[in-house]
Amino acid sequence: MEPISTEIVVLGAGPGGYAAAFYAADKGKKVTLVEQNPRLGGICLNVGCIPSKALLHAAAVLREAKQSVHRGIEFGQPKLDLDKLRVWKESILEKLGQGIAGLAKQRGVQVVHGRGHFEDSQTLRVETGEGQKFIRYDKAVIAVGSKPAMPSAFDLGNQRVMTSTEALELPDIPHDLLIVGGGYIGMELGTVYAALGSNVVVLEALPSILTGVDPDLVRPVTRAAQKAFKEIRVNTKVQKMATSGKQIKVTMEIDKQPREELYDRVLVSVGRVPNLADLGLENTKVIKDDKGFIQCNAQQQTDDPNIYAIGDANGGILLAHRASKEGRVAVEAMLGEQSAFENIVIPAVVYTDPEVAWCGLTETEAKAKNIEVKVAKFPWGASGRALTLDRTDGLTKLVIEPETERILGVGIAGVGAGDLISEGVLAVEMGATARDLAESVHPHPTLSETLMEAAESFYGTATHTFSRRNT
Amino acid sequence: MDVKLPQLAEGVEGGTVVTILVTEGQEIKKDQPIMELETQKAVGSIPAPSTGIVTKIHVKQGMEVSVGQLLISIESSGMQPPRAAESAQGAAHNARAAAEARTAPQQPVAAGRATEDYHFESKSGAPPPAPPSVRKIARELAIDLTRVKGSEAGGRINLTDVRAYIEGLQQMASHRPAPTSASQPALAEAIDFSKWGPIRREKMSPLRRTVSRRMAESWSTIPKINQFDNADITALLDLRKKHSAAYKKKGAHLTLTSFLLFVLGRALKKHPRANSSMDDSSLEIIYKDYCHIGVAVDTEGGLIVPILRNVDQKNLLQLSEELHAITEKTRQRKVSIEELQGGTFTISNQGSIGGSHFTPIIYAPQVAILGVGQGQAQPVAIDGKIAIRTILPLCLSYDHRVLDGADAVRFLKDVIAGIEGFDESDLKLNK
Numbered sequence: 035m036e037p038i039s040t041e042i043v044v045l046g047a048g049p050g051g052y053a054a055a056f057y058a059a060d061k062g063k064k065v066t067l068v069e070q071n072p073r074l075g076g077i078c079l080n081v082g083c084i085p086s087k088a089l090l091h092a093a094a095v096l097r098e099a100k101q102s103v104h105r106g107i108e109f110g111q112p113k114l115d116l117d118k119l120r121v122w123k124e125s126i127l128e129k130l131g132q133g134i135a136g137l138a139k140q141r142g143v144q145v146v147h148g149r150g151h152f153e154d155s156q157t158l159r160v161e162t163g164e165g166q167k168f169i170r171y172d173k174a175v176i177a178v179g180s181k182p183a184m185p186s187a188f189d190l191g192n193q194r195v196m197t198s199t200e201a202l203e204l205p206d207i208p209h210d211l212l213i214v215g216g217g218y219i220g221m222e223l224g225t226v227y228a229a230l231g232s233n234v235v236v237l238e239a240l241p242s243i244l245t246g247v248d249p250d251l252v253r254p255v256t257r258a259a260q261k262a263f264k265e266i267r268v269n270t271k272v273q274k275m276a277t278s279g280k281q282i283k284v285t286m287e288i289d290k291q292p293r294e295e296l297y298d299r300v301l302v303s304v305g306r307v308p309n310l311a312d313l314g315l316e317n318t319k320v321i322k323d324d325k326g327f328i329q330c331n332a333q334q335q336t337d338d339p340n341i342y343a344i345g346d347a348n349g350g351i352l353l354a355h356r357a358s359k360e361g362r363v364a365v366e367a368m369l370g371e372q373s374a375f376e377n378i379v380i381p382a383v384v385y386t387d388p389e390v391a392w393c394g395l396t397e398t399e400a401k402a403k404n405i406e407v408k409v410a411k412f413p414w415g416a417s418g419r420a421l422t423l424d425r426t427d428g429l430t431k432l433v434i435e436p437e438t439e440r441i442l443g444v445g446i447a448g449v450g451a452g453d454l455i456s457e458g459v460l461a462v463e464m465g466a467t468a469r470d471l472a473e474s475v476h477p478h479p480t481l482s483e484t485l486m487e488a489a490e491s492f493y494g495t496a497t498h499t500f501s502r503r504n505t
Numbered sequence: 506m507d508v509k510l511p512q513l514a515e516g517v518e519g520g521t522v523v524t525i526l527v528t529e530g531q532e533i534k535k536d537q538p539i540m541e542l543e544t545q546k547a548v549g550s551i552p553a554p555s556t557g558i559v560t561k562i563h564v565k566q567g568m569e570v571s572v573g574q575l576l577i578s579i580e581s582s583g584m585q586p587p588r589a590a591e592s593a594q595g596a597a598h599n600a601r602a603a604a605e606a607r608t609a610p611q612q613p614v615a616a617g618r619a620t621e622d623y624h625f626e627s628k629s630g631a632p633p634p635a636p637p638s639v640r641k642i643a644r645e646l647a648i649d650l651t652r653v654k655g656s657e658a659g660g661r662i663n664l665t666d667v668r669a670y671i672e673g674l675q676q677m678a679s680h681r682p683a684p685t686s687a688s689q690p691a692l693a694e695a696i697d698f699s700k701w702g703p704i705r706r707e708k709m710s711p712l713r714r715t716v717s718r719r720m721a722e723s724w725s726t727i728p729k730i731n732q733f734d735n736a737d738i739t740a741l742l743d744l745r746k747k748h749s750a751a752y753k754k755k756g757a758h759l760t761l762t763s764f765l766l767f768v769l770g771r772a773l774k775k776h777p778r779a780n781s782s783m784d785d786s787s788l789e790i791i792y793k794d795y796c797h798i799g800v801a802v803d804t805e806g807g808l809i810v811p812i813l814r815n816v817d818q819k820n821l822l823q824l825s826e827e828l829h830a831i832t833e834k835t836r837q838r839k840v841s842i843e844e845l846q847g848g849t850f851t852i853s854n855q856g857s858i859g860g861s862h863f864t865p866i867i868y869a870p871q872v873a874i875l876g877v878g879q880g881q882a883q884p885v886a887i888d889g890k891i892a893i894r895t896i897l898p899l900c901l902s903y904d905h906r907v908l909d910g911a912d913a914v915r916f917l918k919d920v921i922a923g924i925e926g927f928d929e930s931d932l933k934l935n936k
Binding site for chain 2: 370371372373374376377395400403405406407435437438439440442463464465466467469470
């Protein structure tokens, strides 16, 4: 069979892959997009960001209804129709998947469904439903993403032990749910299942959930989770899991004492691994780093000059928007433009309740690297908007370089933090100073004011907090 | 060491990378060509400023590059790494110095020259503050933003700062410090000429800008004297008439400028100071044992000065042939960058257009230039009788820091004597 000839082949149609494919097509290149899943969109759309946010929205509605009682609004006990909830969630995914397929068509991007395997540095073999297809390309982009890690000790072959992928399918609402790993995925899904009615216990091996995030930003999440979840156990390790009838028997170690507990389901969220098995990388010059991720330069180029790699496959922070940006950088580099993934601020958002979001330098990082910074904070208790939302459990903080007053980082905990952080990204990217932020008028009453007031508080002049700094 | 595009020649502000002749990781020798650059005039090669290993190539084939732009990085072997503050100007200077190696021994940058020794440092290790749009442009131009001083709050760099930095690099890449028009707001900008009638604005071409800058530099930095004199070329013209047919048979054009080149070559040998340069940092006079004379050529795009090599060693036929060839090449803008470099003295002959005495501007780092007007029939007293002779107006402009009046007059008198008493035997073709 005649091989397909293309200028650029993109392997994987997630937010990194389709962004790269579309951008290359917009720049006039002949592009082929290879995806094994019938629906485009990758992890993010199918088993990641999008379905989890749909479920988190449902959880927020439940919680909101529940918490309205003391405001004099009572809905009574909510009735849950899981099938309907699944259908609604699925309809979102379908709509977005169709949207991406339509955009690919409009741009003339050829989509080939099947699993790709590199034959050599210029040939990709794709196992499609209609047999093998060969694609001859000038340049390739690897955008295969990652999947949840499942340590073999936990892999009982029992459906009750889930990863995020299965948990998002919402098989049922377990009475007792154990979440192994208090990172963002565990905490987000814990938020969903707790709202749906599960007794959620989170185990974290390290001393805190959301490790790496500034402790003052984690605190509101911990407090809320302690109320909504049954328990959060830190410094706890799972030793063993075993099937026990319709339950899972989990052996853990708490303060060096073993303990056994029974759970209806267990969610393992202990990290993610790249989807690099059986890709035929050994037939190319691509080299993996010691953690098993693809090694590439600031232009996203791998050790094989024809092959670029973006997103989760490269390790680092596994975030959709980072992959998308890397996709654009890779395309620009292929086209000979001066482009590099350098000094780019990648915001991170944890969609717990309340949300946590940050960008740029964190206070924790500054401390670890011994960087002298000043931190300006504005607690949401002083925000009128937060009070009207009945959500004063928040904090906005700026990490500032003392000599220049330049904003190096922004951190926000509170409802809608994920949407508020974008202003922080702009500030850091633009090299804005605290003065710039303080002098920019923010609408009242909004949560965005907390950014302005945090900046004002750096000068000791925030309207809604009082500091003796300048007196 | 970062190698930046040096000021290659008059009127060359940049060009297109045609071929990159080295690869990353390659060991290269000093003066080895690293890439070929096509400018508006010619294709020329850029020599490596030092021996070492190419660690990074910052440009791609087909890319437009401008003076001061980062081309490649070299890890110098057996050399101390350049001081941080040095490389911005140092590399450009070195590259230029290498290109000018035939003109002068490597000249260190003059001490006390106003240079941008700025290097961004942040205690927090943050990159220089600049909006993404500015960073993108900097990346495209291979500008290192840690060298650019930001003018905004917190040291933030805006587009104007980047422009100013590039301008600074260009000035540093040229030999002379430059209190030029570029650093002072031009008076013309402030005046609204349209108040008095319709006007038309035209962007200055890169060539025009370079000529303008170099002339302003020369004018404001060199204390110069203009020495006027005349040469009687009646006899010379007769000689030319007599021999030009024979030259024509050989395909050569016997012109007044070829005679002047011949005479000047010999006179400069006798007066090496007029063929020298000054190193104002080491306070030395650099004498050159070669004599490469530049000839100002009027082209459609403006003034270009190609160089004729070893003029003192060539006969009139060779000089006539070479002069014709290079003038044509220059008019067609096919002259190479190398052919514009290394001049030790310049002739500006306006005779073909007209005009009498004029005061040419010295082409730094040269120290003298001969301005030649149009030869005109004039009544002259010879042995108490009036005779009609063809008189050539000459003006020697010279740098008084290097040449004194007496030196200059002696030199000019020798030139005139050479013209007036041109030896016919030097015209013979089978010599």
